Amino acid sequence: MTILEAKGLSRRFGGLQALVDVTFSVAKGEIVGVIGPNGAGKTTLFSTLVGLVRPNTGSVTLDGKNLSGLKPHKVASLGMTKTFQNVALFAESTVLENVLTAGLLHHGVEAARSEALKCLDRVGLKAVAQEQAGDLSFPERARVELARALCTGPKVLLLDEVMAALNPAEMSEIMRLIRSLRDDGVTLLVVEHHMRAIMNICDRIIVLNFGRLLADGTPAQIVGDPKVIEAYLGHPKEAVRR
Numbered sequence: 001m002t003i004l005e006a007k008g009l010s011r012r013f014g015g016l017q018a019l020v021d022v023t024f025s026v027a028k029g030e031i032v033g034v035i036g037p038n039g040a041g042k043t044t045l046f047s048t049l050v051g052l053v054r055p056n057t058g059s060v061t062l063d064g065k066n067l068s069g070l071k072p073h074k075v076a077s078l079g080m081t082k083t084f085q086n087v088a089l090f091a092e093s094t095v096l097e098n099v100l101t102a103g104l105l106h107h108g109v110e111a112a113r114s115e116a117l118k119c120l121d122r123v124g125l126k127a128v129a130q131e132q133a134g135d136l137s138f139p140e141r142a143r144v145e146l147a148r149a150l151c152t153g154p155k156v157l158l159l160d161e162v163m164a165a166l167n168p169a170e171m172s173e174i175m176r177l178i179r180s181l182r183d184d185g186v187t188l189l190v191v192e193h194h195m196r197a198i199m200n201i202c203d204r205i206i207v208l209n210f211g212r213l214l215a216d217g218t219p220a221q222i223v224g225d226p227k228v229i230e231a232y233l234g235h236p237k238e239a240v241r242r
Helices: 042-049 072-078 095-103 109-122 138-150 168-183 195-201 219-223 226-233
Strands: 002-013 016-027 031-035 057-062 080-082 156-160 187-191 204-209 212-217
Touching (some): 031 042, 042 080, 042 187, 072 080, 109 138, 138 168
Parallel strands (some): 031 187
Antiparallel strands (some): 002 016
16 A cells, blocks of 8 residues: 655756656555665655655655645644754753654643653663753764654654664664564655665665666665666675675
């Protein structure tokens, strides 16, 4: 069953064509990776899907609902949200307060507080719930960002570089978390440069290059695709080590 569908998405910023006629669909319960060189259009794609950027042409459908023209908070209320590569927390507020704000999308304050604690526990940060967000390390702040996204109760969750700056043990932990979210019924799209992670957790991978959809297939198909190797991966054996 298709839960997310993008049709003919194009977006231009002045003289830069960031997306060019991008079409793909995602089935409920899939983990889909989004890869490509820097500047390929990955973050623009995510921003367009959740309403932060409006496409010049094309449409996005979530669970049968057309999202055209909807603002990000409305898209989130319908069940799709994203994490941000450049994490921006309320530094002088507590970790709990940062996550609680997202819970207010669907809940009153006390219910949102309870949901926020559950989400912090899910990402392994319940113990620092009362600490100031500005005192956290970068990997911890990234987990708060993930908890905040989870607190909106997403059907589809877009993860933008959540494994940046993590060591191998931390990456493995996040990969386990992503799989567990899928097991709980969340559909995920994952932008990530760590190819070992992408190849291990994703059912499917879509590849962007200069704003265009270059390839769409299983990890095995993608790692052996000559077009993808030339544009991004290099030697396939090297790709899985990255």
